[in-house]
Amino acid sequence: MARIIVVTSGKGGVGKTTTSAAISTGLALRGHKTAVIDFDIGLRNLDIVMNCERRVVYDFVNVINGEANLRQALIKDKRTENLYILPASQTRDKDALTKEGVERILNELAEDGFEYIICDSPAGIEHGAFMALYFADTAIVVANPEVSSVRDSDRILGILQSKSRRAEQGERVEEYLLLTRYHPERVEKGEMLGVSDVEEILATKLLGVIPESQSVLKASNQGTPVIHDTESSAGQAYADAVDRLLGEDVPHRFVTVQQKGVFQRLFRRSA
Amino acid sequence: MTLTSNAAAADTPHPASFVLKGGLFPLTLLEITRYDRTEFERDLQNKVAEAPAFFQQAPVVLSFDTFHEEAGAVPLPELQALCREYGLIPVALRSADEALQAQARAEGLPLMAAGRGKTAPNPPSAQAPEEERQGAAEEETHPHSPSRLVTTPVRSGQQVYAPGGDLIVLSSVSAGAEILADGNIHIYGAMRGRALAGVLGDTTARIFCQSLEAELISIAGSFKLDEDLRGEHWKQPVQVHLDGESLIISPLA
Secondary structure, eight states: OOEEEEEEOSSSSSSHHHHHHHHHHHHHHTTOOEEEEEOOTTSOOHHHHTTOGGGOSSOHHHHHTTSSOHHHHOEEOSSSTTEEEEOOOSSSOGGGOOHHHHHHHHHHHHHTTOSEEEEEOOSSSSHHHHHHHHTOSEEEEEEOSSHHHHHHHHHHHHHHHHHSHHHHTTOOOEEEEEEEEEOHHHHHHTSSOOHHHHHHHHOOOEEEEEEOOHHHHHHHHHTOOGGGOTTSHHHHHHHHHHHHHTTOOOOOOSOSOOOOOHHHHHHTOOO | OBSSOOGGGGGOSSOOSOOOOOBOOOOEEEEOOOOOHHHHHHHHHHHHHHOGGGGSSEEEEEEOTTOSSOGGGSOHHHHHHHHHHTTEEEEEEEOSOHHHHHHHHHHTOOBOOOOSSOOOOOOHHHHHHHHHHHHHHHHHHOOOOOOEEEOSOBOTTOEEEETTSOEEESSOBOTTOEEEESSOEEEEEEEOSEEEEOTTSOTTOOEEEEEEOOSEEEETTEEEEHHHHOSTTTTSOEEEEEETTEEEEEEOO
């Protein structure tokens, strides 16, 4: 039985696609057959972040409309075994998504032996975001430690609790919070919301804290999910998050100000 | 602002041409204390001059809760026509007076539940029968409902309403969320959103919370906003009750 995980946030630009790419890669690297689907019809960027934008022949909407089958649309990742990407359409719009069409594709993927299906949601609370979260078993709500992002994440948690299929059937979606672009120094100075502030407002299990890191932009431009960059703090934090998702108890790193050693201060190594 | 979900509607093979849903709409009350045709028209003219923008087809509920005499003698069609002439559209009637209710039925005007608590001072001779009628009206319009219990946080954008009773929230209420009750509201957590107690007019309703961080609190229509709440009781465990027209905030023991 495939586990369907939606990566959502409400607010735009907080790191959903980065997270979808990193987590799906992390799961595949640990041996699980994983598919990651881009639900951002018309504004797709999962394909860019995963370096397959030049290999898109058929997309999500083609499969829903029966213009192609799933095998033809799924793109096998070149770097990681077990990982497949289903890109969004760039020319259509979100009205092409239907509950029946999305359900059919998710069932087909499950029958095909996929263990994890990551749904990369677009920003907002409209049709595209709703389709991405409707069938989810697990939700990773991505938020920046910043007031408008936290408010929007609260809104999307409310929608998950009332409008998802699980909610309609009287069950609950397993909710996790992922804090991204965290900057411990700024938290200490009082310029940024801290982990405990966000936890108090959202009252949701913390999956991980991803520190602000220059490696993320680099990874995005190179089309290499940041989890491959095992030296960067962000890459390591994502790896920890994947372990927690798989049930391991991993202490949170990169949450407190790192005391720089003498050599680090001399040579100013950036994360 | 819907109170019921229509999730099943999408799965029916032959969708009906309409769905019945609950809705909550803030409405203005025209609280009428006395009626004399010339005076009423003059008062309307003065109000229009004060706030012309409001009198553009504004829906109002005609309320006779504070009417000084026998409300049944009021010529309802004449009053309605006057209101319409000046841009107020009566959409419902609120009165315990049966004769007036009968007029309303004849006019096709729906009846709203009588408000509790707010009664004008009556001449002593009329006091006893007035109270009896008020009590009877209360019983038929407010059948006992159990309190509504919410155990999970109330998220931004959600609205929770407890009709006919109290609302108890065992977690926090987020900013951007709205909770309403006909009775009291108890929040065993932080109150960061909007809380409206006694929404049908119960002035004895109270609000209790463990941490006052609200955007708005209201009892029977009297409200205070965030800026008025940021005093010595901000983020403290408090209870709020209505004294006359003002909300009093006191610490919880």
